Amino acid sequence: MRAALAGVEFGKGDFVASLDELSLLASSAGAVPTVTIIDKRSSPDASLFIGSGKEQEIADAVLDDGLDIVIFNHTLSPAQQCNLERVLKVRVLDRTSLILDVLATRAKSHEGKVQVELAQLQHLATRPIRGWTHLERQKDGIGLRGPGETQLETDRRLLGDRVKVLRARLEKLHRQHDTQRRARRRSSAISISLVGYTNAGKSILFNALTKAGVYAAD
Ligand SMILES: Nc1nc2c(ncn2[C@@H]2O[C@H](COP(=O)(O)OP(=O)(O)O)[C@@H](O)[C@H]2O)c(=O)[nH]1
Numbered sequence: 001m002r003a004a005l006a007g008v009e010f011g012k013g014d015f016v017a018s019l020d021e022l023s024l025l026a027s028s029a030g031a032v033p034t035v036t037i038i039d040k041r042s043s044p045d046a047s048l049f050i051g052s053g054k055e056q057e058i059a060d061a062v063l064d065d066g067l068d069i070v071i072f073n074h075t076l077s078p079a080q081q082c083n084l085e086r087v088l089k090v091r092v093l094d095r096t097s098l099i100l101d102v103l104a105t106r107a108k109s110h111e112g113k114v115q116v117e118l119a120q121l122q123h124l125a126t127r128p129i130r131g132w133t134h135l136e137r138q139k140d141g142i143g144l145r146g147p148g149e150t151q152l153e154t155d156r157r158l159l160g161d162r163v164k165v166l167r168a169r170l171e172k173l174h175r176q177h178d179t180q181r182r183a184r185r186r187s188s189a190i191s192i193s194l195v196g197y198t199n200a201g202k203s204i205l206f207n208a209l210t211k212a213g214v215y216a217a218d
């Protein structure tokens with residue numbers, strides 16, 4: 001799956017590092033970043049986020065390089081995403097959806113899976129779901145994977161129902177974890193938490209301490 005990366009430099013923050021990270025995230029999701037298109041603006045364009053000249057550059061790249069997807073290094077409004085998909089005629093993903101996709105393909109624990117599905121649905125709930133039907137043939141695409149994908153065909157009421165079910169499930173899991181924690185405390189077992197941003201090295205440290213052999217990778 002060949003991807004264009006699109007970023008707008010607003011002149012603050014570490015733009016290059018953030019684009020590098022986007023490229024790594026895209027690769028983690030199974031895409032091949034082929035073209036990077038950068039715009040410089042003081043504020044996002046209301047309807048396309050990126051300037052119309054740059055939008056045309058992306059459109060040309062999509063045709064010339066046979067790209068399947070365009071990934072923005074920003075959070076797009078539902079309208080911007082819809083407008084971009086209409087003019088580019090390929091799927092447009094924002095940074096949040098990309099990150100959720102990576103999390104969906106990596107989540108192992110029951111609680112992790114429920115949390116990712118909930119986050120995907122909450123992000124989807126702000127999107128024009130019906131507007132995606134023209135792209136639904138690209139079923140196995142990035143951003144459509146994970147439990148959230150089945151929601152594409154359903155309406156918002158069902159989406160709301162599913163969010164309620166997931167919230168209830170998480171609450172139940174939290175109660176179970178409370179019970180387990182109390183049991184551990186009674187048995188006076190020592191428990192340690194490793195906390196850190198993605199890629200901080202938690203899993204490497206965990207494996208070094210416990211020989212557990214959990215998944216650890218860049
Ligand atoms: N240079 C360096 N790399 C590390 C260190 N700890 C972890 N890494 C690398 O950082 C990446 C992410 O590690 P991982 O334990 O999976 O991070 P996690 O997301 O916090 O679980 C892997 O490629 C590791 O090899 C460290 O102390 N030094």
Ligand SMILES: [Mg+2]
Nearest residue numbers: 202203215216
């Ligand atoms: Mg880890």
